[in-house]
Amino acid sequence: xxxxxxxxxxxxxxxxxxxxxxxxIVDPVYKPYWNLPGGHAEExxxxxxxxxxxxxxxxxxxxxIGLLLVHATIPVPEGQPHEYFIFDGGVVSAHRHNDIRLQExxxxxxxxxxxxxxxxxxxxxxxxxxxxxxxxxxRERRTIRIGAR
Numbered sequence: 001x002x003x004x005x006x007x008x009x010x011x012x013x014x015x016x017x018x019x020x021x022x023x024x025i026v027d028p029v030y031k032p033y034w035n036l037p038g039g040h041a042e043e044x045x046x047x048x049x050x051x052x053x054x055x056x057x058x059x060x061x062x063x064x065i066g067l068l069l070v071h072a073t074i075p076v077p078e079g080q081p082h083e084y085f086i087f088d089g090g091v092v093s094a095h096r097h098n099d100i101r102l103q104e105x106x107x108x109x110x111x112x113x114x115x116x117x118x119x120x121x122x123x124x125x126x127x128x129x130x131x132x133x134x135x136x137x138x139r140e141r142r143t144i145r146i147g148a149r
Contacts, residue, residue, distance in 0.1 A: 009082045013054075013084070015087070016091075018112045022113055023112065023115055024092070025118075028106060031124075032124075033122065048085075051065050051089070058106060063089050065088070066089070067087065069086045069088055069138055070146060074147060130146060
């Protein structure tokens, strides 16, 4: 994506829920905090396609990716903005939990958690506003934009 003549990096994640309304989070091997499933875009890949591909690669779940919940533009020190997209990944039924297979070179674990139970030890401080916005957007069925456009 281009913004003000500069190429930005792009990543996308999904808010995936179980039938009890808990959110699926993953524990990456390469960072100390839990994440929403997702990852970085490949060249010429749109955010929605990135989200679907990453969820399939990371969790073995082929999901219909729904509403864009959050579009965040995050400034980075090098001056190249990072575009982060969070989509509604839908509800995964209890019997589909057995279909989940972790991409072991990237993820240690997954779990479903009540959003109100997420702590600062679970979520990186910089990511918390985006996660909270995604959950609000999901409840209100809308898209929230964060940061510069």
